[in-house]
Amino acid sequence: MNILLARSAGFCFGVKRATRMAFEAAESHDGICSLGPIIHSPQLVKKLEEKGVVVVDRVNEIPEGAVIIRSHGVTSGELKEINDRHLEVVDATCPFVKSAQDHAALLSREGYAVVLVGEREHPEVQGILSYAESGDVFVVGAAAEAEAISRRKRLGLIAQTTQSFETFRQVAAICLDKCQELRIFNTICDATSVRQDEAQEIAHRSDLVLVIGGFNSANTSRLAQICADIQPRTQHIETAEQLRKEWFEGVETVGITAGASTPRWLIDEVILGVQKISN
Structure with a gap:
């Protein structure tokens, strides 16, 4: 099978920045919280948890010390609560x-x-x-x-x-x-427009489209919908383990794209999985 990979598949600028800041904060702090998941990728959030980054849902759940503000930002009320408590802030809000x-x-x-x-x-x-x-x-x-x-x-x-x-x-x-x-x-965001344009192009050229990214990711879900409107044989997956052989019956060209919160290693694993099915 021929594999078409979208040029801009995966992390956008804001997500790259947020994840870099989060991993750096994990290295420099002996325990740190993230107010909400740093990005909408359960697999990456799990890696951060292994580094000591604890996800909390409310400001009052943050222990004394430091907090990472997720790429999606927080409300003005939450930011005021954080400042009133004089917590150290690692602001990873996308610009x-x-x-x-x-x-x-x-x-x-x-x-x-x-x-x-x-x-x-x-x-x-x-x-x-x-x-x-x-x-x-x-x-x-x-x-x-x-x-x-x-x-x-x-x-x-x-x-x-x-x-x-x-x-x-x-x-x-x-x-x-x-x-x-x-x-x-x-x-x-310009990165959103670019990814959506690429998704449309790939969907027109493919017999099957795989859209990789968190099921809770808005931009990934939108890419999947854009592709499905053009190519009904579109599948939204998070990991290579979710690939199914029956999807590939009669398929000559597989298009692959990924949301802005999808790590490159997840994309590479899906490509490897497609190649194994093809062989």
């Missing part, structure tokens, strides 16, 4: 996420109702929302949801960094009819 937080705060201060294109329950979205201090915020996950936005004089539009640009564009078009003034900040 693109931080930019979205700053734009939410700016729009809110300047009197715009904020429209955030994203998944309401995702930790990155929860963090961004917390910086829109006016509280006049709409979260929409799809263009159809934007139709329910009530008319406002001024709307400000931003996005979760891993959102689809096409969805963002569609929501922007709807918002134009909902207000007198629309201010847009495209806060979608």
